Amino acid sequence: MPMPLRAIAAVSAVALSVVLCGSALAQKEYDIGATDTEIKIGNIIPYSGPASAYGMIGKTEAAYFRMINEKGGVNGRKISFISYDDGYSPPKAVEQVRKLVESDEVLLVFGPLGTPSNTAIHKYLNGKKVPQLFVATGATKWNDPKNFPWTMGWQPSYQSEAQIYAKWLIKEKPDARIAVLYQNDDFGKDYLKGLKDGLGSKGAMIIVEESYEIAEPTVDTHIVKIKAQNPDVLISFVTPKFAAQTIRKIAELGWKPLHMVANVSVNVGSVMQPAGFENGQGVLSAAYAKDGTDAQWNDDAGMKRWSAFLNKYMPDANRSDSNHIYGYGAAQTLVKVLEMCGDDLTRANVMKQAASLKDFEVDTLLPGIRINTSATDFAPISQLQMQRFKGERWERFGETISGDVTQ
The missing domain is CATH 3.40.50.2300 (Response regulator)
Known part of the structure; x- marks a missing residue:
């Protein structure tokens, strides 16, 4: 028997509602620095000056993101890593970070190195509500979500x-x-x-x-x-x-x-x-991280991945340089956060996901040391071993x- 017109209209309305709800749920949210195809990540690090040895961290992170991009990126988006030299100079750090935010229009600033440089950009980034994420310094003040909700450390605090x-x-x-x-x-x-x-x-x-x-x-x-x-x-x-x-x-x-x-x-x-x-x-x-030259890690799954990464993307790397361990671990953590963001690549969601890490295992951290964060705890790593x-x-x-x- 044919369906009455009123019933057809009701079914159609329900179907339309389902479609609209589905499209709303699938809605992509972006802030400046993110699109369907790209995520712009900014960074400052001393490639020159008195702390230039730390520049190897930035080079390792760049290589890690190249590896991720070759594997298809993060949720289908390629990472564009823009890294500038600040010479371990606070005034230069301010200049370069302003360039990243206002000219390059990055989604976030990742892994800026050094207490003086991060102190110089701390209030600026929080005022702009731009994530200052996984800073490469152990100063305790980076764990202050109440007063500086856009800044988070990574390594154990001093x-x-x-x-x-x-x-x-x-x-x-x-x-x-x-x-x-x-x-x-x-x-x-x-x-x-x-x-x-x-x-x-x-x-x-x-x-x-x-x-x-x-x-x-x-x-x-x-x-x-x-x-x-x-x-x-x-x-x-x-x-x-x-x-x-x-x-x-x-x-x-x-x-x-x-x-x-x-x-x-x-x-x-x-x-x-x-x-x-x-x-x-x-x-x-x-210590909180593994040693890249220690034979005890030869059969460790995480360090096998680290070693394979260096072989392919940094074949001339000095494995006794712990900066390769640090850069890999920090980059791996950022990629995890971006994966957790899904299609909501807003700055607020980046910080929300960064504050939602639960027992995350990083390839280069010592056994038993895992990353945990919360809305009131911005110190991802707090354990060490003598x-x-x-x-x-x-x-x-x-x-x-x-x-x-x-x-």
Whole structure:
């Protein structure tokens, strides 16, 4: 029997409603920097100047995105990675970031390196509501979603790391007489605060606090001055050049303190080798990432992927340069966030997804260390494992330890 006209009209209306709802659900949302075919990512990093060694991070990230593009991109969109040299200069950083945002019109700024550069662009990017995502510095202030909701760190914060050293010392060497050598800037002071917070009521274990200026050519005189106070533990919250100098000078003096060095200054190629492997025996630090030269990772699935990536996209890479490990891990995390965004490539959704990572495993992070974030926690990595230098490499020991930092 033929369907009545009224019924036909009702069915048609329902069908039209379903179609309209379906198209609404499938609606693509874009901000500047994203289209059906492209996602523009901005970056600043020192390819020149005093911190130019870190430029290898940017080169590794560029290579990683080339690999992703060759595999079809992210949800069918190719990544356009625009990376500029800021020479580790805050004024240059501001200039280059303004260019990325206002001229290149990127969706977000990814992995800008260094505490001074990121501090210089911090308020500008938050004022523009442009993601300053996975900054390459461990300053604790990047984990402040309430006041700076467009900025997120990636690596463990300096305070978290320093708290881990404090926890280890309280347990293993409770009667320690500690001397601290630190860089007289936000970097060094962040570490020092974390150590003091970690020691808590045992803060009197610190008997010497010695600072140096980054413009000083050497810290040798500071080491001599510290030794005269007769501490049995020296903690070096210093950058790579000064870490190598400190290790060498301690050996020259025939001094045998327990020596702990910040994670940012444990690169085998740029610190331990120049310091002299024989001088670095027994030095302690902490790690959150795997070592690209360590044979124990030869059969590790994640490191096999990392190695294959270098073989194809960076065949001349120096595998003892941990910047290749860092750049790969940070880029892998960003691609995960972009995948989670789906077809909603707005800046607000980028930050929402970045704050929704749950137990994300990165190929280059140590076993058991996973990335977790939330709307109130912008510190993706907060665990490290102690390590000791032996022979020509670092050996990990003990369990992973968490640093508990609050704003």
